[in-house]
Amino acid sequence: MKRTTLVCITSALLAFATPALTADTTTNEAPATVHHEGKRGDNRAFLHAIGLTAADLKGLSKEDRRSKIESAAESTEAALKQKETAGTITDQEKTDLAMIEKRLAHAKKNTNQ
Numbered sequence: 149m150k151r152t153t154l155v156c157i158t159s160a161l162l163a164f165a166t167p168a169l170t171a172d173t174t175t176n177e178a179p180a181t182v183h184h185e186g187k188r189g190d191n192r193a194f195l196h197a198i199g200l201t202a203a204d205l206k207g208l209s210k211e212d213r214r215s216k217i218e219s220a221a222e223s224t225e226a227a228l229k230q231k232e233t234a235g236t237i238t239d240q241e242k243t244d245l246a247m248i249e250k251r252l253a254h255a256k257k258n259t260n261q
Contacts, residue, residue: 194251197244198224218255221248 195201198220205213228245231237237245 190247194221194247197247218252221252224248225252 192202195205195217198217200217200220205216208216225245225248228237228241228248231241232245
């Protein structure tokens with residue numbers, strides 16, 4: 149009787165603890181092939197900052213999409229730097245400029261590798 153009760157209690161504890169053990173994501177690492185730096189919202193904010201929408205990029209090949217984004221980012225960066233030197237840049241434009249500079253630096257780093 150005692151043994152049966154002990155086995156039942158042990159199996160019940162094990163059944164309740166197993167999902168909790170497998171749900172621990174702090175020790176799991178992302179696969180090595182995934183290199184996403186930002187989130188989807190960050191990408192939308194970046195596209196908005198450089199004056200593009202997802203519709204502008206729809207139907208383009210990967211290379212065409214990349215070159216269109218890069219050229220829009222470079223022209224927007226130049227315009228925002230002019231505003232910065234003139235002293236007429238807003239706080240939102242400062243944030244956009246920092247985001248654009250970060251993305252362009254990351255893209256140049258990846259092309260050099």
